[in-house]
Amino acid sequence: MHLTPFRSTRSVAKALEQYRSLQVHIQLWLDKSSKTLLITSALPQAGTSTISANLATLIAYSGHEVLVVDACVKRPQLSHIFGIRGISGLTSALQDPYKWEDAVKETRIARLWVMPSWQKEPNQLVDGAAIMTLLDLLRQRYGIVIIDGANIMDSADTLMWARVVDGVVLVVPSGRASRHVYLKALSELEYAHAPVIGSVLTQMRG
């Protein structure tokens, strides 16, 4: 089990420290039970995929079995980050949740699996019941299921995910948008009865 930054610069070192802080918070929140966590944002390109991938890696390194699901249908990133190809992923898993194992791919990192997203029709709404069944099945297999969600303002699917997961983390890129945007996103999450456990501030400068 080896954790090492690519390059020791001040910003990378600080990022490592903050990811550890996030890992600790999430592991305390897990409290030895299996849970599902949605990482989403109010705006696109907030860094949800980066956070999902790094958090999943860290938790996997600490000994938990982790599945990270790419629910960013319009702009899937996790396949690229983990270098995964040739797998149908989330779309097929939602069509038949009991065959979810076909949609999961092992990564180079021990105890870390990825369910990529290859939906052909991004505008097609996902089935809430299928999501719930799928998450129940995944929860039985993995220590934590991290869902990399699309931004709330652009995707109605994210609210469906938010409704059925155990926790939601809102990613807030520093200085990107007015607080009213995030307050609106929070009110949407509140409307969906989403259990928001906290936020992650990203792209901090200085």
Next chain:
Amino acid sequence: MKMPKPVKRHLALSLSLVVLTTALAGVVSHFVLSKAYTSTATLIVMPGNNANGLISALQLTPTFADLATSNLVWDKASRTLPVVLSPATLQSRTHVDAITNTDLITITTTAPSASLAAAEATQIAMATMTAARQLTGSSPLELSSPAAPPLAPSFPDMKKIELMAFSLSVMGSVFLAALREHFNTHLESEDDVTKWLKIPVLAAIPHVAPRLVRNNPLVFSDNRVDKEEAKNALNTVQIHAQRRESP
């Protein structure tokens, strides 16, 4: 010493504003504003040979100062100048003053060039002396100090203008920064998130340039060995877990 974040946020803009304003003031005062030069000639009223000579000289000083501002003097002085100048213009540029309790009269002129200012002051002084001679039949006035061409313009005062521009721009940029800070609704820090969204901040991740992570957002890699790093990370997790479990 660590700079407060709001100051740091507006520092670049504020500094730019101060530098630009000061530079602009310098450019305007140096290249745009018309320069003016001031030169002064001094006349002395000569005391008479009698016992009350000095007293009468003091009493006559304001009279000769009035003579210096007469049309006779303006006409004569304007005719002898190297440039064509009307008596009225010359009058508007000139200030004649009888210094109190002395027998001195100062003639101060302002002109667009240093040599012209000196020439004007000298010519007015000479014209006054001639007029006085014609009136009294003697030479009651002498040129105590001829006008010299000034080395620097009397207007614009570059240092004063630049100092004023600097001071005003500093005040303006502080005001602007305060205004921007007041109306800034962006969420910049952990405090902003806690204050406005009322949810805890689990982590505040700095911006990491893509080149630092080789264009891959994963800041952790499994292909390098650093046991100490791994040990530290695990210890952190375990310590927090123990703290939570302890009563």
